[in-house]
Amino acid sequence: MKKVRIGVIGAGLRSSLAHYWHKPDGESEIVALADLSEERQAKFQEKLGTALFLTKDYKELLTRDDIDAIAVLSPDFLHEEHVIACLEAGKHVYAEKPLAITVEGCDRILDAWKKSGKHLMVGFNMRYMSMYQTMKGLIDSGAIGDLKAVWVRHFVGFGGYFYYHDWHGNSKNTTSLLLQKASHDLDVIHWLSGKYATKVSAFGSLDYYGGEEPNTLTCPTCDKKDTCPEYVPHTFTECAFREEIDVEDNNMLIMELEGGIKASYLQCHFTPDYSRNYTFIGTKGRIENDDVNNKVYLKTRKQNSWQELSDVVYEMKPENGGHGGADPKIAQDFIELVLYNKEPLTTPFAGRMSVAVGCAATESIRNGGKVVEISQRSTIKQN
Template identity: 65%
Template sequence: MKQVRMGIIGAGLRSGIAKYWHQPEKNSIVVGVADISTKRLDEFKEKIDDNCFATTDYKELLRREDIDAVAITSPDYLHEEHAIAALEAGKHVYCEKPLAITVEGCDNIIQTAERTGKHLMIGFNMRYMNMYRTMKGIVDSGVIGDIKAVWVRHFVGYGGYFYYHDWHALKKNTTSLLLQKGSHDIDIIHWIAGSYTKRVSAFGSLDFYGGDKSNNLTCPTCDIQDSCTEASPGVLVECAYREEIDVEDNNVVIMELENGVKASYLQCHFTPDYQRNYTFIGTKGRMENSEPDGKVYVKTRKSNTWEEYSDQTYEIKKAEGSHGGADPIICKDFIDLILNDKSPIPTILDGRMSVATGCAAAESMRNNGKTVEVKRPSFIVNT
C-alpha cells in the first residue's frame, strides 16, 4: 500500500482534521464520510471533496472495500460502537479522545484491535503541540531534577458554549468532563511526569449551569436571549440552564501517580479566560507555562550544580495548522503508523489510562471524595 484511503465517521466540528488526510497527490486521501446529518455531510463534501462518498449509515461506509482506515470523530458515547465496528470490518482506526466513556469500553476497543490485528491510534494532539513537547523535553533533560509535584489549572472560557449547549452536558453521554475535557490534561500529566495515576480523590459540583429551564428551550427561541450571558453565538443552541444538565462544571482532582508524584487538576467551565496552566516541581527547580504569553519558564533552586546559576525562559514558536500546529503532525503520524509501522507518540494504554483516571475521579466526587484506586488492564496491551 502506498496511499491510505480514509473514511471519516462523524462530520461535526472535529472532522475538520480530515483536510490533513486529504492529500490526493501524496500518501493519503479521504474517500468517504458518514454522519446522521445530511447538512453536515454536504458541508463536509464542500470543504474536502465534492466527489467524496457520503452516507447517513456508518455501516455502509465500513462495507466499502476502497477504505483502508477510519477516523472516529463522532460524539464520545459513540466511540466504542464505531471503533469496534471499524476494526471488525478490517479498517485501521484513529479515534479522537477520549477513547471511550467507560474503562470497559476502552478495554473492549483495545482487545478488538489486538484480535483483528489492525492499527489503533488515540487522538492526543496536545502531545504534538510545541509548548508541551518543549515541557516534556525540559523535564527529560533533568534540569529541574526528579518531578515530585504537578499542579494543573484548566480555565475553560467558553465552557458554556462548548459543553453546556449540547450533548456534552449529560452524564450518559460523557460520564464526566474529566474525561471529555480532562483526558488531555490527565494524559499530559502522565506523559511529562512519566507515570500513570494510582489513586484519586475528587470534589466537584454543578455550580453555574443547569437549572429549571425546559429541556426543549433553545437560544433562538428564548425570550431573554438578548440579555442572557450564556446565549449561544453559534450552532450549539440548547439552553445552558435546562433541567436535564447533570455534568459538574467545577472540579478539583487530587492524584497520586505510580511513581509517587502528587498531582492536582482543577477544571472550571465559567471562567472568563481560556488557558491551561501547568506547573511541574522537581528536586532541582520548577517549570511553568503561560499559554497566553506563549512561554515556558524554568526556575532553579540550590543544587550544588551549574544548573542553579540561571533561570530560563523558552519562547514557544508558532506552527501552522489547527491546535497550534499539532493536527497536521498527528494526522501524519497515523499514516506513518499504517504505511511504515512507525509508533506514534501516544500509546493506546495512554488513552485507556487517562479514561480510567477520569472515571475514577468522577466516581470519587460523586461519593463524597472517597479515594478510588485506578487499575491497569488485566490483559497485556500490545497495540
C-alpha cells in the same frame, strides 16, 4: 499500500482533521463520510472539493474495499461501538478522544484491537504541541531533577459554549467532563511525568450551569436571550440552564502517581479566560508554562552547581495548523503508522488510562470525595 484511503465517521468540529489527510496526490485521501446530517455531509464535501461516498449509515463504510482506515470523530458515547466495529471489519482506526466513556468500554476496544491485527491511534493532539514537547524534553533531561509534584489549572473560558449547549451536558453521553475535556490534561500529566495515576480523590459540583429550564428550550427562542450571559445564536443552541444538565462544571482532583508523585488538576467551566497552566516541580527546580504568551519557564533552586545561577525562558515559535500546529502533525503520524508501522506519540493504553482516571475521579466526586484506586486491568501497558 502506497496510499491510505480514509473514511470518516462524524462531520462535527473535529472533522477539520480531514483537511490534513486529504492529499489526493500524496499518501492519504479522504474517500467517504458517514454522518446523519445531509447538510453536514454537503458542507464537508464542499470543503474538501472532491466527490465522496456519502451515507448516513456508518456500517456502509465497513464493507467498502476502497477504504483502508476510518477516522472515528463521532460523539463520545458512540466511540466504543464505532471503533470496535471498524476494527472487526479489518480497518485501521484513528479514534478521537476520549477512547470511550467507561473503563470497561476502553478495555473492550483494546481487546478488539489486539484481535484485529490493525492499527489503532488515539487523538491526543496536545502531545504534538511544541509547548508540551518542550516541557517533556526538559523533564526527561533532568533539568528539574527528580519529579515530585504536578499542578495543573484549566480555565475553560468557553465551557458554556462548547459543553453546556449540546449533548455534552448530560452524563449519559459523557460520564463527566473529566473524560471529555480533562482527558487531554490527564494524558499530558501521565506523558510528561512518565507515570500513571494509581489513586484519586476529587470534589466537584454543578455550580453555574443547569437549572429548571425545559430541555426543549433553545437560545434563539428564549425570551431571556437579550439579557442572558450564556446566549448563543448559532451552532450549539440548547439552553445552558436546562433541567437535564447534570455534569459538574467545577472540579478539583488530587492524584498519586506511580513512584509517589503527587498531582492535582483543577477545572472550571465558567472562567472569563481560556488557559491551561502546568507546573512540574522536581528536586532541582520547576518548569511552568504560559500558553497565553507561548512561553515555558525553567526555574532552578540551590544545588551547588552552575545551573542554580540562571533561569531560562523558552519562547514557542509560531506554527501553522490547528491546535498550535498539532493537528497536521497528529494526522501525519496516523498515516505513517499505517504505511510504515512508525509508532506515534500516543498509545491506545494511554487513551484507556486517561479515561480510567476521569471515571475514578467522577466516582469520587459523586461519593463524597472517597479515594478511588485506578484500575490497570489491561495487559498491554504502554506509555
